[in-house]
Amino acid sequence: IGMILVIVITIYPFYYVICASFSQSSLLLTHRGLLIKPLNATTGAYRLTFAYPLVRSGFENTFFVLLFALPLNLFLTVICAYVMSAKNLLYKKFIYIFTMFTMFFSGGLIPDFLNIKSLGLYNSLWALILPGAISVYNSIIVKTSMEGIPESLKEAAHIDGANDITILFRIIIPLIIPTLAVITLYYGVSHWNSWFSALVYLKDNTNLPIQAVMRAILIENDRILNASNVAEDRTINDFAETIKYSLIVVGTLPILVLYPFLQKYFVKGVMIGAVKG
Secondary structure, three states, rough: OOOHHHHHHHHHHHHHHHHHHOOOOHHHHHHHOOOOOOOOOOOHHHHHHHHOOHHHEEEEEEEHHHHHHHHHHHHHHHHHHHHHHHHOOOHHHHHHHHHHHHHHHOOOHHHHHHHHHHHHOOOOOHHHHOOOOOOOHHHHHHHHHHHOOOOOHHHHHHOOOHHHHHHHHHHHHHHHHHHHHHHHHHHHHHHOOOHHHHHOOOOHHHOOOHHHHHHHHHHHHHHHHHOOOOOOHHHHHOOOHHHHHHHHHHHHHHHHHHHHHHHHHHHHHHOOOOOOO
16 A cells, blocks of 8 residues: 555656646636646647657757767767776776766856857757866776676686787676666766757757757746747637646657666666675
């Protein structure tokens, strides 16, 4: 009974948002208490959402970032983790401490902005990809996973003539696939939910990712929608409240669909190498 109660408490906010997104705005505003089903069910909020041009461009920009950022994230993370996990690495302790230092200290927002601008990345989607190309936290998780692989396996590969590149890509990476699946999800969710960097580094609205577009519409709903030409004022007023919920559903649905396929890797992936026998 307790578990069922926890499940209901956890799932109901999602169910409420879905029902609200299919409801009529005027009825939703006057409704009190639990929302069991959509009020005068309609898809008007979704039609208005997808008719808004920045929503389409927002999805395109977000998918562009994911397409180029995820392979770069995984490549750099794996390389960094392999170096830090090397048994006979020269100055290993110094390199590890130096890497950890960047995890807790940064130059600050203004130096970051000036750096991005001097590199010619301002108002470019690459400003959302390159500065965060690697996460030290994720590198440490992968490093711990690599350290769980028997050293004798690497030594046997060296005896057979394999170099570090062969050992990394043909032996180590296949053995840590669960960890890499978790890291991919970490990076993917981070990029998908990112909006602050876009507000700082992007000037044109057409370059904004979907989360920045959602934030603008959710916070400044009336002003933005009334300034657009996607529908008549009466239609906008009819869905001024429910469009917020439809945006939440549209913005979170891709991650919710992807998560169950990677969920099984979570405990296994993060725990690999955490316990040494």
